Amino acid sequence: MVREMPNTAYRRLGLDRALMEIGPRVAAFLDLGEHRAEFTWDIGDSVEQRHFTVTLARIAFRAEPRCLVTFVDHTGELRTEQNLRREMATDSLTGLPNRSGFGDMLETVIASGNSNYAVMVVDLDRFSRINACLGSMAGDELLMALARRIKGALRVRDMLARTGGDEFGILLSLDDSRDEAEHVAKRIRAVLSAPFRLSDYEIHVSCSIGIAFVDETVNEAEDVIRHAQFAVKRSKHSGQAEAYQNQAFVRAREEFALETALRRAIEESQLTLHYQPICDLATGRIVSFEALARWTDRDGVPQSPSTFIPVAEESGLIVPLGRWAIDEAVRTLASWDRRSGGDCGVSVSVNLSAIQLQRDAVAPIVAAALDQHGLPGHRLRLELTESALVAEPDRIARVLHALKALGTTIAMDDFGTGYSNLAYLQKLPIDILKIDRSFVTGMLADRDKVAIVRAVLGLAAALNMRTVAEGIEAVEVGQTLAALGCTCGQGYAYSRPLEGDAAYQLLRESNN
Incomplete structure (x- = not known):
């Protein structure tokens, strides 16, 4: 029981309310014959509310059931916790x-x-x-x-x-x-x-x-x-x-999953290079091969370069991917030389990304690959797109001059689809203009495309550059381009991209 105290003490301690609110619970506790119980009890308004843990314990007193009521005030702890939560939020x-x-x-x-x-x-x-x-x-x-x-x-x-x-x-x-x-x-x-x-x-x-x-x-x-x-x-x-938009988010998640898989593929050397021949349109001989990255994932599903290359560029994986491609292409060409007993008579082309040119030390990497595999610089062609010149033209120009100092050949890929400043283009050490396939495909039935090709060929001649036409799918197109003055061409009319051994076999059959 609770011993009686003066009314002022009741008001001061809130025991008058405690008797009203807790008294019935004490009575129920004794009636049920329980030995111990515990519950929380709050008293006061929201501003000055106090928080207690109340413990009820049965005790023996003159053979009559009595209850010991213990109040533990947690108000300070709870207020501190609430303040911390408020500060944390x-x-x-x-x-x-x-x-x-x-x-x-x-x-x-x-x-x-x-x-x-x-x-x-x-x-x-x-x-x-x-x-x-x-x-x-x-x-x-x-x-x-x-x-x-x-x-x-x-x-x-x-x-x-x-x-x-x-x-x-x-x-x-x-x-x-x-x-x-x-x-x-x-x-x-x-x-x-x-x-x-x-x-x-x-x-x-x-x-x-x-x-x-x-x-x-x-x-x-x-x-x-x-x-x-x-x-x-x-x-x-x-x-x-x-x-x-949910569909855009789903695509983003798919690209992120593809990025993760591509990162693992680069680390585990799952990618390969295929090689598409570039032929002299006048003689039909193969003069070079373009190295193209190919990837078959762990599930055996081929991934399109048009899908994984943009992901590599956005994620920065194009830097390690580009390093690998340069080294692998030069290594393959050196192996063809050994199999031929000397210079096999062709060069190899590797694409350079704008991101790669901006973020990586491309010239030292190319120099190291050539030195390691014992090839002179003129056996390597490096291709970049017009868009690569837009972001940092002065930096790109320095990189290209450093690459040119190594003896490499510089080609501008997909020419005519970008935004090249022709005056600036004249100052760059570019040796080859590659005519984009969009101008070549169907050109025999389209006078406008023929006019564009003529203009590019005239510009290349004025700048003392060679030309390569992409996307030649019919022999007649190649013959027309040769008549117009185009130097070389590549496309399915000559061969699809091939694995290294198959490309070397095609080279032996075509040029011997």
């Missing part, structure tokens, strides 16, 4: 919910079963450059100003969070249609269009916006946020707010 700079807090809010919405919500991710463009030029303090000041502006563009019921360094997340409550999210995105762009004043600088900020909608097919908050972030990537290309 809050961005210290802006005072907004952080990624964790935003996820908690979204989880609550998903658990409620209400699908009239959307998640919007606002990603700032070039913020890292602002941070680097003006310093982190100016960057922090800009983020706080951005948060205020974005908050002003939202409705009262919308919730703003800072989900990353230069990324904001918004939980939108939708009334009638999904078009509301588009309207909010327009307002955000509008308020960010006005410049920000930082110190003596006037900063213009742009952003990319991705939107994902909550629906019954998504059960995890992180999935919705990830969908919105994926839509941001599309927004960076389109320049408009983009909504998540």
